[in-house]
Amino acid sequence: MLNQSEILKKAVEELDKIVGQNILLQESHIPHLPYLVACAREALRLHPVAPFNLPHVSTSDCTVAGGRYFIPKGSSVLLSRIGLGRNPAVWEDPLRFYPDRHLVDRHADLAETELRFISFTTGRRGCIGVGLGTNITVMLLGRLLQGFTWSIPQGLEKIDLSEAVSLFKATPLFAHAKPRLNHSVYPSLL
Numbered sequence: 001m002l003n004q005s006e007i008l009k010k011a012v013e014e015l016d017k018i019v020g021q022n023i024l025l026q027e028s029h030i031p032h033l034p035y036l037v038a039c040a041r042e043a044l045r046l047h048p049v050a051p052f053n054l055p056h057v058s059t060s061d062c063t064v065a066g067g068r069y070f071i072p073k074g075s076s077v078l079l080s081r082i083g084l085g086r087n088p089a090v091w092e093d094p095l096r097f098y099p100d101r102h103l104v105d106r107h108a109d110l111a112e113t114e115l116r117f118i119s120f121t122t123g124r125r126g127c128i129g130v131g132l133g134t135n136i137t138v139m140l141l142g143r144l145l146q147g148f149t150w151s152i153p154q155g156l157e158k159i160d161l162s163e164a165v166s167l168f169k170a171t172p173l174f175a176h177a178k179p180r181l182n183h184s185v186y187p188s189l190l
């Protein structure tokens with residue numbers, strides 16, 4: 001978002017309109033912040049936390065994708081987070097960070113039950129923490145954006161987004177944060 005200032009600006013404008021600058025973002029605001037939720041979804045799609053999901057073992061012979069793939073009983077099944085989230089057959093211009101693509105269907109949370117990318121996965125062994133995980137993620141992103149004006153440190157043109165093999169950022173993230181709310185709004189650390 002730091003590399004695309006118009007996206008950062010749009011998310012902050014939504015926060016200012018819905019939450020304002022006199023109180024901190026609360027969980028009850030989240031359903032009214034579709035663009036912020038879309039930004040978090042886009043981050044999960046494009047920058048997954050690990051290359052694969054947890055392995056599962058098929059308990060019987062089955063076919064998937066309309067019969068295209070046969071998976072024998074006892075196979076270890078791994079889904080590629082990159083293969084799904086950056087699949088050009090599903091996502092237009094897949095390497096572009098473009099939150100608006102998630103606004104076509106309005107999403108209340110970060111779950112992706114169609115598995116077009118992996119956040120919590122789905123089905124019997126899917127994550128049980130969708131609600132809490134969504135709230136924690138969106139609250140953190142939202143409060144960072146509401147509470148601070150973020151900028152790229154002096155001397156740098158862009159944040160380097162190149163990835164290590166683990167998919168983590170290859171270089172540490174440095175960004176400049178300046179408080180943007182009245183100091184009375186920030187919770188006391190004492």
Ligand code: HEM
Nearest residue numbers: 053054119120121122124125126127128129132133134137
């Ligand atoms: C952004 C936050 C979170 C993300 C992205 C996430 C993602 C995932 C994923 C990908 C799985 C594996 C599902 C599979 O193998 O198909 C999983 C499993 C699980 N998650 Fe989460 N999770 C999050 C937060 C939470 C929270 C807050 C809780 C509990 C309060 C939780 C509890 C669990 C449990 C218990 C499982 C194992 C489910 C099973 O094997 O039956 N998760 N999660």
